[in-house]
Amino acid sequence: MTTVPPARSPGQRAGLTHERVLAAARELLSEAGVDGLSMRSLARCLQVSPNALYSHVENKLALIDEVLDDLLAEVEVPPAGADPAAGLHQLMASTYRTLIAHPELVSVYLMRQGARGANAQRLGDAVTGLLARAGVAGAPAREALRVLIVYTIGFAAFAPRDDRELTGSFDAGLRWLLAGIVSS
Amino acid sequence: MTTVPPARSPGQRAGLTHERVLAAARELLSEAGVDGLSMRSLARCLQVSPNALYSHVENKLALIDEVLDDLLAEVEVPPAGADPAAGLHQLMASTYRTLIAHPELVSVYLMRQGARGANAQRLGDAVTGLLARAGVAGAPAREALRVLIVYTIGFAAFAPRDDRELTGSFDAGLRWLLAGIVSS
DNA sequence: ACCTGAACACCGTTCAAGT
DNA sequence: ACCTGAACACCGTTCAAGT
Numbered sequence: 297m298t299t300v301p302p303a304r305s306p307g308q309r310a311g312l313t314h315e316r317v318l319a320a321a322r323e324l325l326s327e328a329g330v331d332g333l334s335m336r337s338l339a340r341c342l343q344v345s346p347n348a349l350y351s352h353v354e355n356k357l358a359l360i361d362e363v364l365d366d367l368l369a370e371v372e373v374p375p376a377g378a379d380p381a382a383g384l385h386q387l388m389a390s391t392y393r394t395l396i397a398h399p400e401l402v403s404v405y406l407m408r409q410g411a412r413g414a415n416a417q418r419l420g421d422a423v424t425g426l427l428a429r430a431g432v433a434g435a436p437a438r439e440a441l442r443v444l445i446v447y448t449i450g451f452a453a454f455a456p457r458d459d460r461e462l463t464g465s466f467d468a469g470l471r472w473l474l475a476g477i478v479s480s
Numbered sequence: 481m482t483t484v485p486p487a488r489s490p491g492q493r494a495g496l497t498h499e500r501v502l503a504a505a506r507e508l509l510s511e512a513g514v515d516g517l518s519m520r521s522l523a524r525c526l527q528v529s530p531n532a533l534y535s536h537v538e539n540k541l542a543l544i545d546e547v548l549d550d551l552l553a554e555v556e557v558p559p560a561g562a563d564p565a566a567g568l569h570q571l572m573a574s575t576y577r578t579l580i581a582h583p584e585l586v587s588v589y590l591m592r593q594g595a596r597g598a599n600a601q602r603l604g605d606a607v608t609g610l611l612a613r614a615g616v617a618g619a620p621a622r623e624a625l626r627v628l629i630v631y632t633i634g635f636a637a638f639a640p641r642d643d644r645e646l647t648g649s650f651d652a653g654l655r656w657l658l659a660g661i662v663s664s
Numbered sequence: 665a666c667c668t669g670a671a672c673a674c675c676g677t678t679c680a681a682g683t
Numbered sequence: 684a685c686c687t688g689a690a691c692a693c694c695g696t697t698c699a700a701g702t
Contacts, residue, residue, distance in 0.1 A: 302668070304668070305667090305668075306666095306700070306702075307666080307702030308667065308702075309665090309667070309702090310666080334693085334694065336693080336695080344667075347695095347696075347698095348666075348667055350695095351665075351666050355695080356696095399591075399592075403587050403588065403591035403637070404588055407587035407591065407634075407638060408583075408587050408588075408640070410638075438645075439645075439649045439652055442645070442646065442649040443649050443650075443652060443653035443656075446634050446635050446638050446646075446649070447634060449634060449638075450591075450630050450633065450634015450637065450638075451634065453587070453592075454594075461626070462626065462630075464623065465627050465630070466627075466630075468627060469630075469657060469660075472656055472659065472660025472661065473657065475656070475659075475660060476653075476655065476656025476657075476659060476660070477656065488687070489683085490681070490685095490687040490688075491681090491682045491685080491686060491687080492682095492685090492686065492687085493683090493685060493686070494685080494686065496685075496686085518674085518675065518676080519675080519676060520675070528686075528687090529686075529687055530675095530676080531676095531678075531679095532686055534676095534678085535684075535685050535686070536685090539677075540676065
Protein backbone atom coordinates (compact mmCIF):
# COMPACT_ATOMS: atom_id res chain seq x y z
CA MET A 297 0.00 0.00 0.00
CA THR A 298 1.69 3.18 -1.21
CA THR A 299 0.97 6.10 1.06
CA VAL A 300 0.56 8.98 -1.34
CA PRO A 301 1.25 12.11 0.71
CA PRO A 302 -1.29 14.91 0.28
CA ALA A 303 0.02 17.48 -2.18
CA ARG A 304 -0.90 20.36 0.04
CA SER A 305 0.94 22.49 2.53
CA PRO A 306 -0.60 23.27 5.93
CA GLY A 307 -3.39 25.85 5.61
CA GLN A 308 -4.42 25.01 2.06
CA ARG A 309 -8.03 23.88 1.66
CA ALA A 310 -8.97 20.52 0.18
CA GLY A 311 -12.61 21.38 -0.42
CA LEU A 312 -13.89 18.83 2.05
CA THR A 313 -17.53 18.91 3.16
CA HIS A 314 -19.58 16.92 5.61
CA GLU A 315 -21.54 15.72 2.60
CA ARG A 316 -18.46 14.74 0.59
CA VAL A 317 -16.99 12.84 3.53
CA LEU A 318 -20.23 10.94 3.99
CA ALA A 319 -20.51 10.14 0.29
CA ALA A 320 -16.93 8.84 0.22
CA ALA A 321 -17.63 6.73 3.30
CA ARG A 322 -20.66 5.15 1.61
CA GLU A 323 -18.62 4.43 -1.50
CA LEU A 324 -15.68 2.99 0.40
CA LEU A 325 -18.05 0.85 2.45
CA SER A 326 -19.64 -0.76 -0.58
CA GLU A 327 -16.25 -1.29 -2.21
CA ALA A 328 -14.11 -2.45 0.68
CA GLY A 329 -16.65 -3.61 3.27
CA VAL A 330 -16.85 -2.57 6.88
CA ASP A 331 -13.33 -3.80 7.64
CA GLY A 332 -11.96 -1.70 4.80
CA LEU A 333 -13.68 1.42 6.04
CA SER A 334 -11.30 3.18 8.40
CA MET A 335 -10.68 6.84 9.05
CA ARG A 336 -7.26 6.49 7.45
CA SER A 337 -8.43 4.63 4.35
CA LEU A 338 -11.24 7.15 3.98
CA ALA A 339 -8.72 9.97 4.20
CA ARG A 340 -6.64 8.23 1.52
CA CYS A 341 -9.68 8.13 -0.80
CA LEU A 342 -10.27 11.82 -0.25
CA GLN A 343 -6.56 12.64 -0.66
CA VAL A 344 -6.33 14.31 2.72
CA SER A 345 -4.45 13.49 5.88
CA PRO A 346 -6.40 11.37 8.40
CA ASN A 347 -6.93 14.13 10.93
CA ALA A 348 -8.52 16.39 8.32
CA LEU A 349 -11.71 14.33 8.64
CA TYR A 350 -12.23 15.51 12.20
CA SER A 351 -13.11 18.97 10.91
CA HIS A 352 -16.26 17.50 9.33
CA VAL A 353 -17.12 14.50 11.48
CA GLU A 354 -17.02 14.08 15.24
CA ASN A 355 -15.51 10.61 15.18
CA LYS A 356 -15.79 7.25 13.45
CA LEU A 357 -18.83 6.18 15.43
CA ALA A 358 -20.78 9.31 14.53
CA LEU A 359 -19.79 8.89 10.88
CA ILE A 360 -21.02 5.30 10.70
CA ASP A 361 -24.17 6.34 12.54
CA GLU A 362 -24.95 8.69 9.69
CA VAL A 363 -24.04 6.16 7.02
CA LEU A 364 -26.41 3.69 8.64
CA ASP A 365 -29.26 6.17 8.82
CA ASP A 366 -28.67 7.06 5.18
CA LEU A 367 -29.05 3.39 4.35
CA LEU A 368 -32.45 3.32 6.05
CA ALA A 369 -33.69 6.02 3.66
CA GLU A 370 -34.11 3.29 1.03
CA VAL A 371 -36.70 1.42 3.07
CA GLU A 372 -40.14 1.64 1.46
CA VAL A 373 -42.90 2.76 3.80
CA PRO A 374 -46.34 1.50 2.70
CA PRO A 375 -48.91 4.14 1.68
CA ALA A 376 -51.23 5.60 4.32
CA GLY A 377 -54.28 3.59 3.37
CA ALA A 378 -52.59 0.18 3.20
CA ASP A 379 -53.85 -2.84 5.11
CA PRO A 380 -52.10 -2.75 8.52
CA ALA A 381 -51.07 -6.43 8.70
CA ALA A 382 -49.83 -6.52 5.12
CA GLY A 383 -48.18 -3.13 5.58
CA LEU A 384 -46.26 -4.32 8.64
CA HIS A 385 -44.99 -7.33 6.73
CA GLN A 386 -43.95 -5.20 3.75
CA LEU A 387 -42.23 -2.63 5.94
CA MET A 388 -40.18 -5.14 7.89
CA ALA A 389 -39.34 -7.12 4.75
CA SER A 390 -38.16 -3.93 3.03
CA THR A 391 -36.03 -3.09 6.07
CA TYR A 392 -34.53 -6.58 5.93
CA ARG A 393 -33.75 -6.32 2.23
CA THR A 394 -32.11 -2.95 2.78
CA LEU A 395 -29.97 -4.06 5.70
CA ILE A 396 -28.64 -7.30 4.20
CA ALA A 397 -26.60 -5.16 1.80
CA HIS A 398 -24.23 -4.57 4.74
CA PRO A 399 -24.60 -7.31 7.34
CA GLU A 400 -21.31 -6.52 9.06
CA LEU A 401 -22.33 -2.90 9.52
CA VAL A 402 -25.54 -4.11 11.12
CA SER A 403 -23.89 -6.56 13.50
CA VAL A 404 -21.03 -4.36 14.60
CA TYR A 405 -22.74 -0.96 14.79
CA LEU A 406 -26.54 -1.22 14.67
CA MET A 407 -26.50 -4.01 17.23
CA ARG A 408 -24.06 -2.32 19.55
CA GLN A 409 -25.45 1.16 19.64
CA GLY A 410 -28.82 1.16 17.91
CA ALA A 411 -30.19 3.59 15.36
CA ARG A 412 -31.39 6.98 16.49
CA GLY A 413 -31.24 8.94 13.25
CA ALA A 414 -34.09 10.64 11.41
CA ASN A 415 -34.80 7.68 9.13
CA ALA A 416 -34.81 5.22 11.99
CA GLN A 417 -37.29 7.48 13.76
CA ARG A 418 -39.45 7.64 10.65
CA LEU A 419 -39.57 3.85 10.34
CA GLY A 420 -40.40 3.45 14.02
CA ASP A 421 -43.26 5.90 13.67
CA ALA A 422 -44.55 4.07 10.61
CA VAL A 423 -44.58 0.73 12.45
CA THR A 424 -46.31 2.30 15.45
CA GLY A 425 -48.96 3.82 13.16
CA LEU A 426 -49.64 0.50 11.45
CA LEU A 427 -49.84 -1.28 14.80
CA ALA A 428 -52.39 1.25 16.06
CA ARG A 429 -54.56 0.69 13.01
CA ALA A 430 -54.26 -3.05 13.63
CA GLY A 431 -55.68 -2.49 17.11
CA VAL A 432 -52.38 -2.64 19.02
CA ALA A 433 -51.45 0.44 21.04
CA GLY A 434 -49.72 1.52 24.24
CA ALA A 435 -47.36 -0.89 26.02
CA PRO A 436 -48.18 -3.90 23.79
CA ALA A 437 -47.39 -1.77 20.75
CA ARG A 438 -44.01 -0.75 22.16
CA GLU A 439 -43.30 -4.40 22.89
CA ALA A 440 -44.33 -5.46 19.39
CA LEU A 441 -42.16 -2.72 17.90
CA ARG A 442 -39.14 -3.91 19.87
CA VAL A 443 -39.71 -7.52 18.84
CA LEU A 444 -40.06 -6.62 15.16
CA ILE A 445 -37.00 -4.38 15.17
CA VAL A 446 -34.71 -6.79 16.97
CA TYR A 447 -35.97 -9.72 14.90
CA THR A 448 -35.37 -7.95 11.61
CA ILE A 449 -31.98 -6.52 12.52
CA GLY A 450 -30.91 -9.86 13.92
CA PHE A 451 -31.73 -11.66 10.70
CA ALA A 452 -30.02 -8.98 8.63
CA ALA A 453 -26.86 -9.38 10.72
CA PHE A 454 -26.87 -13.11 9.96
CA ALA A 455 -27.13 -12.59 6.22
CA PRO A 456 -23.48 -13.25 5.21
CA ARG A 457 -23.89 -16.91 6.04
CA ASP A 458 -26.60 -18.63 3.95
CA ASP A 459 -28.55 -15.92 2.21
CA ARG A 460 -31.02 -18.04 0.31
CA GLU A 461 -32.52 -20.18 3.05
CA LEU A 462 -32.19 -17.40 5.58
CA THR A 463 -34.52 -15.05 3.72
CA GLY A 464 -37.16 -17.76 3.58
CA SER A 465 -36.79 -18.34 7.30
CA PHE A 466 -37.00 -14.62 7.97
CA ASP A 467 -40.32 -14.52 6.20
CA ALA A 468 -41.73 -17.53 8.03
CA GLY A 469 -40.70 -16.19 11.42
CA LEU A 470 -42.06 -12.74 10.59
CA ARG A 471 -45.45 -14.25 9.78
CA TRP A 472 -45.51 -16.08 13.11
CA LEU A 473 -44.60 -12.92 14.98
CA LEU A 474 -47.22 -10.80 13.23
CA ALA A 475 -49.88 -13.47 13.80
CA GLY A 476 -49.06 -13.39 17.50
CA ILE A 477 -48.98 -9.60 17.63
CA VAL A 478 -52.33 -8.87 15.97
CA SER A 479 -54.18 -11.63 17.85
CA SER A 480 -53.03 -10.64 21.33
CA MET B 481 -0.25 1.65 30.52
CA THR B 482 3.17 0.46 31.66
CA THR B 483 4.52 -2.21 29.36
CA VAL B 484 6.24 -4.60 31.73
CA PRO B 485 8.77 -6.50 29.61
CA PRO B 486 8.74 -10.28 30.09
CA ALA B 487 11.51 -11.32 32.49
CA ARG B 488 12.67 -14.10 30.26
CA SER B 489 15.37 -14.53 27.69
CA PRO B 490 14.59 -16.19 24.33
CA GLY B 491 14.20 -19.95 24.70
CA GLN B 492 13.01 -19.95 28.32
CA ARG B 493 9.54 -21.45 28.86
CA ALA B 494 6.67 -19.54 30.42
CA GLY B 495 4.51 -22.58 31.12
CA LEU B 496 1.79 -21.52 28.74
CA THR B 497 -0.93 -23.99 27.76
CA HIS B 498 -3.89 -23.87 25.41
CA GLU B 499 -6.04 -24.22 28.52
CA ARG B 500 -4.29 -21.43 30.40
CA VAL B 501 -4.54 -19.06 27.45
CA LEU B 502 -8.25 -19.76 27.13
CA ALA B 503 -8.85 -19.29 30.85
CA ALA B 504 -7.01 -15.97 30.81
CA ALA B 505 -9.04 -14.89 27.78
CA ARG B 506 -12.29 -15.65 29.60
CA GLU B 507 -11.11 -13.74 32.66
CA LEU B 508 -9.93 -10.75 30.66
CA LEU B 509 -13.19 -10.71 28.72
CA SER B 510 -15.35 -10.48 31.84
CA GLU B 511 -13.07 -7.86 33.36
CA ALA B 512 -12.35 -5.60 30.39
CA GLY B 513 -15.10 -6.45 27.92
CA VAL B 514 -14.69 -7.39 24.31
CA ASP B 515 -12.88 -4.15 23.44
CA GLY B 516 -10.37 -4.81 26.19
CA LEU B 517 -9.64 -8.31 24.96
CA SER B 518 -6.77 -8.11 22.51
CA MET B 519 -3.92 -10.47 21.79
CA ARG B 520 -1.54 -7.93 23.27
CA SER B 521 -3.52 -7.27 26.44
CA LEU B 522 -3.96 -11.01 26.86
CA ALA B 523 -0.22 -11.48 26.52
CA ARG B 524 0.31 -8.78 29.15
CA CYS B 525 -1.97 -10.65 31.57
CA LEU B 526 -0.01 -13.84 31.00
CA GLN B 527 3.33 -12.02 31.27
CA VAL B 528 4.48 -13.15 27.87
CA SER B 529 5.24 -11.33 24.64
CA PRO B 530 2.31 -11.06 22.22
CA ASN B 531 3.64 -13.52 19.68
CA ALA B 532 4.00 -16.24 22.31
CA LEU B 533 0.24 -16.78 22.14
CA TYR B 534 0.52 -18.06 18.57
CA SER B 535 2.16 -21.23 19.83
CA HIS B 536 -1.12 -22.17 21.56
CA VAL B 537 -3.81 -20.51 19.49
CA GLU B 538 -4.16 -20.18 15.74
CA ASN B 539 -5.28 -16.57 15.78
CA LYS B 540 -7.64 -14.19 17.55
CA LEU B 541 -10.73 -15.40 15.71
CA ALA B 542 -10.10 -19.04 16.63
CA LEU B 543 -9.49 -18.02 20.24
CA ILE B 544 -12.78 -16.11 20.52
CA ASP B 545 -14.54 -18.99 18.79
CA GLU B 546 -13.49 -21.25 21.62
CA VAL B 547 -14.35 -18.69 24.30
CA LEU B 548 -17.84 -18.40 22.79
CA ASP B 549 -18.36 -22.14 22.69
CA ASP B 550 -17.20 -22.38 26.30
CA LEU B 551 -19.86 -19.84 27.17
CA LEU B 552 -22.54 -22.03 25.61
CA ALA B 553 -21.61 -24.85 28.00
CA GLU B 554 -23.62 -23.02 30.68
CA VAL B 555 -26.88 -23.35 28.75
CA GLU B 556 -29.26 -25.75 30.48
CA VAL B 557 -30.69 -28.43 28.22
CA PRO B 558 -34.09 -29.72 29.46
CA PRO B 559 -34.25 -33.40 30.55
CA ALA B 560 -35.11 -36.06 27.99
CA GLY B 561 -38.71 -36.53 29.07
CA ALA B 562 -39.66 -32.84 29.20
CA ASP B 563 -42.66 -31.43 27.38
CA PRO B 564 -41.42 -30.40 23.92
CA ALA B 565 -43.08 -26.96 23.75
CA ALA B 566 -42.06 -26.02 27.29
CA GLY B 567 -38.60 -27.49 26.71
CA LEU B 568 -38.04 -25.37 23.62
CA HIS B 569 -39.00 -22.23 25.51
CA GLN B 570 -36.71 -23.14 28.42
CA LEU B 571 -33.81 -23.97 26.14
CA MET B 572 -33.98 -20.74 24.15
CA ALA B 573 -34.54 -18.67 27.30
CA SER B 574 -31.50 -20.27 28.91
CA THR B 575 -29.45 -19.54 25.80
CA TYR B 576 -30.61 -15.93 25.92
CA ARG B 577 -29.70 -15.56 29.62
CA THR B 578 -26.27 -17.04 28.94
CA LEU B 579 -25.50 -14.83 25.97
CA ILE B 580 -26.58 -11.50 27.47
CA ALA B 581 -23.56 -11.75 29.75
CA HIS B 582 -21.49 -10.67 26.72
CA PRO B 583 -23.67 -8.87 24.17
CA GLU B 584 -20.71 -7.33 22.33
CA LEU B 585 -19.13 -10.75 21.86
CA VAL B 586 -22.40 -11.95 20.39
CA SER B 587 -22.85 -9.05 17.99
CA VAL B 588 -19.27 -8.88 16.77
CA TYR B 589 -18.34 -12.57 16.59
CA LEU B 590 -21.37 -14.85 16.83
CA MET B 591 -23.26 -12.74 14.31
CA ARG B 592 -20.37 -12.45 11.90
CA GLN B 593 -19.12 -16.00 11.81
CA GLY B 594 -21.60 -18.19 13.66
CA ALA B 595 -20.97 -20.89 16.23
CA ARG B 596 -19.69 -24.24 15.10
CA GLY B 597 -18.18 -25.59 18.32
CA ALA B 598 -19.15 -28.72 20.23
CA ASN B 599 -21.54 -26.92 22.55
CA ALA B 600 -23.27 -25.09 19.72
CA GLN B 601 -23.72 -28.45 18.02
CA ARG B 602 -25.12 -29.94 21.21
CA LEU B 603 -27.70 -27.17 21.57
CA GLY B 604 -28.71 -27.44 17.94
CA ASP B 605 -29.25 -31.19 18.34
CA ALA B 606 -31.31 -30.60 21.47
CA VAL B 607 -33.60 -28.14 19.67
CA THR B 608 -33.97 -30.50 16.73
CA GLY B 609 -34.87 -33.34 19.09
CA LEU B 610 -37.53 -31.28 20.87
CA LEU B 611 -38.96 -30.11 17.55
CA ALA B 612 -39.24 -33.71 16.35
CA ARG B 613 -41.15 -34.68 19.49
CA ALA B 614 -43.39 -31.66 18.87
CA GLY B 615 -44.23 -33.07 15.46
CA VAL B 616 -41.90 -30.82 13.44
CA ALA B 617 -39.22 -32.56 11.34
CA GLY B 618 -37.37 -32.25 8.05
CA ALA B 619 -37.23 -28.93 6.24
CA PRO B 620 -39.75 -27.17 8.53
CA ALA B 621 -37.64 -28.21 11.52
CA ARG B 622 -34.48 -26.76 9.98
CA GLU B 623 -36.37 -23.57 9.26
CA ALA B 624 -37.72 -23.39 12.81
CA LEU B 625 -34.24 -24.01 14.18
CA ARG B 626 -32.82 -21.15 12.12
CA VAL B 627 -35.58 -18.79 13.23
CA LEU B 628 -35.14 -19.66 16.91
CA ILE B 629 -31.35 -19.34 16.76
CA VAL B 630 -31.27 -16.03 14.91
CA TYR B 631 -34.08 -14.63 17.05
CA THR B 632 -32.35 -15.53 20.30
CA ILE B 633 -28.89 -14.39 19.26
CA GLY B 634 -30.33 -11.18 17.87
CA PHE B 635 -32.02 -10.32 21.13
CA ALA B 636 -28.89 -11.19 23.10
CA ALA B 637 -26.85 -8.85 20.92
CA PHE B 638 -29.28 -6.03 21.72
CA ALA B 639 -29.00 -6.54 25.46
CA PRO B 640 -26.66 -3.65 26.36
CA ARG B 641 -29.43 -1.18 25.60
CA ASP B 642 -32.51 -1.62 27.84
CA ASP B 643 -32.13 -4.93 29.59
CA ARG B 644 -35.34 -4.95 31.60
CA GLU B 645 -37.95 -4.35 28.93
CA LEU B 646 -35.96 -6.26 26.33
CA THR B 647 -36.08 -9.53 28.25
CA GLY B 648 -39.86 -9.22 28.51
CA SER B 649 -40.11 -8.59 24.80
CA PHE B 650 -37.84 -11.53 24.09
CA ASP B 651 -40.21 -13.77 25.99
CA ALA B 652 -43.30 -12.45 24.22
CA GLY B 653 -41.77 -12.84 20.79
CA LEU B 654 -40.48 -16.30 21.62
CA ARG B 655 -44.01 -17.39 22.57
CA TRP B 656 -45.36 -16.08 19.27
CA LEU B 657 -42.69 -17.92 17.32
CA LEU B 658 -43.19 -21.20 19.15
CA ALA B 659 -46.95 -20.95 18.70
CA GLY B 660 -46.41 -20.52 14.97
CA ILE B 661 -43.86 -23.33 14.80
CA VAL B 662 -45.85 -26.04 16.56
CA SER B 663 -49.13 -25.22 14.78
CA SER B 664 -47.72 -25.27 11.26
C1' DA C 665 -12.27 27.49 9.68
C1' DC C 666 -9.76 24.01 7.46
C1' DC C 667 -5.87 21.67 6.75
C1' DT C 668 -0.87 19.29 7.62
C1' DG C 669 2.96 17.21 10.54
C1' DA C 670 3.99 14.77 14.15
C1' DA C 671 2.92 12.16 17.71
C1' DC C 672 0.50 8.96 21.17
C1' DA C 673 -1.14 4.74 22.33
C1' DC C 674 -2.55 1.16 20.50
C1' DC C 675 -3.76 -3.23 17.05
C1' DG C 676 -2.88 -8.56 14.70
C1' DT C 677 0.57 -11.20 12.79
C1' DT C 678 5.08 -12.95 10.93
C1' DC C 679 9.89 -14.07 10.76
C1' DA C 680 14.32 -14.98 12.48
C1' DA C 681 16.55 -16.19 16.09
C1' DG C 682 17.64 -18.55 20.90
C1' DT C 683 17.37 -22.87 24.22
C1' DA D 684 8.43 -27.11 20.93
C1' DC D 685 8.12 -22.77 23.10
C1' DC D 686 9.52 -18.45 23.69
C1' DT D 687 11.71 -13.36 22.70
C1' DG D 688 13.13 -9.31 19.67
C1' DA D 689 12.17 -6.86 16.06
C1' DA D 690 9.53 -5.64 12.56
C1' DC D 691 5.46 -4.87 9.24
C1' DA D 692 1.41 -2.79 8.20
C1' DC D 693 -1.94 -1.00 10.15
C1' DC D 694 -5.60 1.55 13.68
C1' DG D 695 -8.40 6.18 16.06
C1' DT D 696 -7.47 10.44 17.88
C1' DT D 697 -5.15 14.75 19.62
C1' DC D 698 -2.27 18.78 19.62
C1' DA D 699 0.37 22.36 17.76
C1' DA D 700 1.16 24.65 14.08
C1' DG D 701 0.27 27.09 9.29
C1' DT D 702 -2.90 30.12 6.00
